Amino acid sequence: MTLHSSDLAIHARGLAKRFGAVQAVARIDLDLAPGEALGLLGTNGAGKSTTLAMLMGLRVPDAGQALVFGHPPGSPAARRWTGATPQARDLPDQVTPREILSYAAQRYGVPPAIDRLIADFGLGDLIDRRVAGFSGGQMRRVALALAFVGQPRLVFLDEPTSGLDSAAQDAFRVMARGYVAQGGALVLTSHHWDEIEAICSSIAVIDRGETVLAGRIDAIRARARITRLGFDLPPDLVPPLWLGARHDGARWQAETADSDTALRRMVAEALPFANLTLQPLELKDLIHHLRQEGTRP
Ligand SMILES: Nc1ncnc2c1ncn2[C@@H]1O[C@H](COP(=O)(O)OP(=O)(O)OP(=O)(O)O)[C@@H](O)[C@H]1O
Structure with a gap:
């Protein structure tokens, strides 16, 4: 099903904003449908708050345009639902x-x-x-x-849980998921990766005002298919070089796109590993990995 821009909570193309010599935002594209939550990620100063300000109608973009349920950001119709x-x-x-x-x-x-x-x-x-x-x-x-x-029908939350105790953070996650499940659209910026992953279905990673990685988290995961192997070895034994494992102070950790083959080879080489765990890569590490590879999902 194709959504028209007026059905979308947010439809933005080519948003740009400069403050003097600083190009805070350059060429940001975003779409957000009702019932979806988008996490905006990026380092300090990447352009997240400026992007939100343009989508809320608090700042006028230098270039590009955005629509909120088909209306200009900041217009009475957009504000009513935001x-x-x-x-x-x-x-x-x-x-x-x-x-x-x-x-x-x-x-x-x-x-x-x-x-x-x-x-x-x-x-x-x-x-x-x-x-x-x-x-x-x-x-x-x-x-x-x-x-x-x-x-x-749409909420913008800029680092919503900073300063909240952990019980309040947990309660917020439950509330936010419920809101989205009932058809609400949500844009969240956070430096807590686990919070983004707990609430959002999609992410956009912004770096120096540009989107460098965007998509559904499950699609990004499926595309990268990276698994983290964790295991213990007897003292003084190190894993074979081909595994690319590193010791994190407690356990050996290795990242692999083909955990079956890696495990078969570990067994074939009689590596005396113990307490093996296999986990999907955390979102932060996954993004780091993809950006290092220069992959664009
Ligand atoms: N009013 C302003 N005047 C001058 N520069 C600004 C202004 N607002 C933002 N900037 C600059 O624009 C860039 C993007 O800032 P922005 O606040 O959007 O980043 P952010 O990704 O939200 O960062 P943080 O994670 O630290 O909140 C930064 O270099 C910032 O210093």
């Missing part, structure tokens, strides 16, 4: 989360589902306290609730 986490400094500090959320819901023209937001974002003890004096993690919970208060 949620995003505000920066903590944007929250007035003399009001309570209940007041902020109720006001924001009113702006979206939806009933404030305060009880659901309290449950989803752990706001029980906070909901009627003034936000002045909230910790970073407590502010972040309010900001996340604000992203979802308007019953959006």
Whole structure:
């Protein structure tokens, strides 16, 4: 089935943005369908936040164009269906989360589902306290609730869990997966690879303002088919060179595109390995591997 650009939550082509001498974003293309979550990855300064700002209508691109459900970013029609986490400094500090959320819901023209937001974002003890004096993690919970208060069909989350404790991070993952499973579209930037992998079906890796790797995570995995072998050896024994294994301080680790052949050869050569594990490569290592190879899925 071919989706038209107005069916897509995001359709962006050739986005570019320069700040003085810095080409923050150059030629970014993105498509995101409802019911999909996209993880934007990249080092500090790669251009992720600038890309989000253009998709939210907060920055005007120098070149290229984007549509949000077929509407220009920042237009009333696009904003109606879009949620995003505000920066903590944007929250007035003399009001309570209940007041902020109720006001924001009113702006979206939806009933404030305060009880659901309290449950989803752990706001029980906070909901009627003034936000002045909230910790970073407590502010972040309010900001996340604000992203979802308007019953959006698309949410932009820029490093949503920074400052959250691990229980709140886990709860956020469950909530985000539920949102996407019910047809929501989500764009997430994060430096937590496991968070991206837990929530997102697709990734776009941005480097110096350009997309250097993009696609569905399962397709990227299937294409690379890299497996990590972990094993122990008796002290003073090292694996054969052909395996390319390295010791990580605890165990020997080797990456292979053909684990069957590698294992047969280890057995044939009577390598006395123990506690063998076979695991798919973590997303971070997979991307590193693909980029080193210069592969473009
Ligand atoms: N308002 C601005 N004025 C000048 N330069 C800017 C501005 N905003 C961003 N930049 C520059 O554009 C580049 C991309 O920044 P951006 O914030 O998009 O990166 P990022 O991938 O979100 O980084 P991080 O992971 O650190 O949040 C950086 O070199 C940054 O210094």
